[in-house]
C-alpha cells in the first residue's frame with residue numbers, strides 16, 4: 001500500500017454543486033464522427049455522406065485522423081444546390097458513385113444536420129445498388145448529441161438491416177457490445193470459459209458478418225451504457241440482455257452472476273468464479289490505495305462513470321463526474337452506485353463551464369478530462385491527463401483492467417510536485 005501520495009483535498013464546499021443550465025451545445029467534435037468511426041472501419045463499406053461542404057470538410061479531417069484511411073463519397077451541397085431542392089437527386093447520384101468504387105459490399109449513407117433539415121427521405125433512397133445494400137444512418141447533431149450515441153445509432157442501423165431472423169441461438173454464448181481495448185474481450189472470454197460459456201463476437205468490429213454472427217448470441221452485454229438502440233435491436237431479436245459491466249470488484253462479481261443467470265449456467269460454478277474474481281480484485285485493492293486523493297473525471301467517451309467506479313473502489317474521492325452522453329435507464333445503476341459512495345454530482349451533456357465550476361468547487365489532486373478541461377486544470381497547477389488517451393490504451397474490465405487503471409492513477413498522483421513547480425516557474 002502506498003502512503004506517499006501528496007494530498008491537498010479539503011473535502012466538499014458547503015453549498016451543493018449546481019451544473020450549468022445550458023445543455024444545447026455539446027462542445028465536442030461533430031457527434032456524427034462516432035457513426036463515421038464505426039462505419040469507415042467496416043471492411044467493404046463505402047461511406048457516403050449527405051451534408052454541406054463545411055461539415056464534409058471537418059468530418060473528413062477527423063475521420064482520416066482518428067478512424068480509417070478511407071475516402072468518403074459526398075455530393076456537392078452548397079447554398080445553391082440546397083436552395084434548388086436537389087438534395088434527393090444529389091444523394092442518389094453519390095450513392096451510385098459509391099457503388100461504382102472497387103471492392104464495395106455495403107454503402108452506409110450518413111445523413112447529417114443539413115440533409116435532415118432539408119428533408120432527405122429514406123423512402124426515395126435505393127435499398128441497394130448493383131446488389132450492394134444501402135443503409136441510411138441518421139445522425140444530425142440536434143438529435144444525436146454525442147459521438148458515443150452516434151456509434152450506437154450506426155450499429156443499430158446495421159443490426160436492423162443485417163441481423164438474421166431465421167437463426168437459432170448458440171447456447172452459452174455472449175455478444176459483447178462496445179469499442180474496447182483489444183485485451184478486454186480476451187480477458188472476458190477467458191473468464192466465461194471457466195463457467196462453460198464464451199464470447200461469440202464483439203461489436204463494433206471490422207466485418208459485416210460479425211453483425212450476422214451476433215444474431216446467434218444467447219445473450220448480449222453492453223460494456224458501455226450508451227448502446228440503447230443496439231440493445232433494443234438485440235432484445236427485439238430475442239437475445240437476453242445483461243445489464244451493467246464487469247467493472248471493479250463489486251461490478252465484476254455482479255456482472256458474472258448476471259451473465260450466469262442470462263445464459264442459465266451452472267449456479268455453483270458461476271458463484272465460484274464470481275467469488276474468485278471478487279477476491280482477486282479485493283486482494284489487489286488491499287495493497288493499493290488512492291485514499292485521500294480527490295479526482296475529477298470528465299469525458300465525452302460515455303464510459304466515465306465506469307472509470308469513476310474504479311477510482312472509488314481504489315479509495316479515491318470522486319465528487320464530480322461529467323459526461324457527454326444523456327441520462328437513460330442504462331446509466332441509472334452506475335449513477336446510483338456512485339452517489340451512494342460520495343459522488344455529489346453526475347453531470348450529463350456536460351460543458352466545459354460545468355467542469356470549471358467543479359474545479360472551483362472542490363480541490364482536486366488529479367483531473368482526468370477532455371482537452372479543454374485538462375488545459376484549464378493545468379493553469380491551476382493540478383495534475384491532469386486527457387481522458388481518451390489514458391483510457392483507450394489500457395484495459396478497463398475485470399481485475400486486469402482494474403489493476404492497469406488504478407496503478408496508472410497512483411503514478412499520476414505522484415506527479416503533483418512537478419505540476420506545482422511548473423506553475424510557480426511560469427508565475428515567476
Ligand code: SF4
Nearest residue numbers: 030031055112113141
Ligand atoms: S452542422 Fe451538424 S453535421 Fe455539420 S458539423 Fe455541425 S454538428 Fe456536424
